[in-house]
């Protein structure tokens with residue numbers, strides 16, 4: 001299927017209140033432009049270097065989301081233009097984002113990435129760490145950052161019940177924090193599991209290969 005067919009198929013499966021982040025990592029600028037022309041404005045990349053190569057070549061009204069692990073020393077390269085950093089996984093990182101964001105007199109939107117998967121390899125805050133960081137935020141510690149929600153990735157498994165229970169765990173944390181101040185975004189679900197994520201309450205999904213095809217990198 002073509003990118004256009006893929007894109008339309010995914011869009012049809014998403015309820016109106018669910019945001020689509022088109023994950024374009026490893027795919028060329030031409031493919032991103034194609035999806036842009038179909039109306040998509042929110043794109044996700046996981047590497048700062050790659051994002052910086054693509055950013056100048058694409059329309060300025062794209063809302064770029066960083067979705068991969070971010071090293072603190074790289075925040076400065078994206079602070080001026082990044083819309084949302086979905087992968088905040090440490091206090092050190094949010095402190096750095098707050099600092100760099102301040103230099104441009106803006107408030108960068110971030111999601112706290114919470115570890116819900118079984119595998120050790122996944123980055124993310126433990127649930128109690130996320131709650132603590134959120135309390136610090138509420139007490140005014142990071143004035144140049146806006147925490148707009150939570151992001152999580154389920155275990156890579158065929159066991160749908162496990163995936164579901166991990167997503168529901170994050171939904172519960174989301175509901176809890178949402179009582180303290182209104183949160184907009186619960187980002188869960190990728191190409192293989194976004195329908196389950198939506199069932200579990202996701203209102204933002206990050207879909208890559210189901211739109212762009214398998215990953216093979218050339219700019």
Ligand SMILES: *Cc1c(COP(=O)(O)O)cnc(C)c1O
Pocket residue numbers: 023025046067068153189190191192206207208209210
């Ligand atoms: C690559 C990636 C995605 C998209 O994965 P697909 O399976 O290609 O849809 C979503 N979220 C994160 C954090 C990613 O790194």
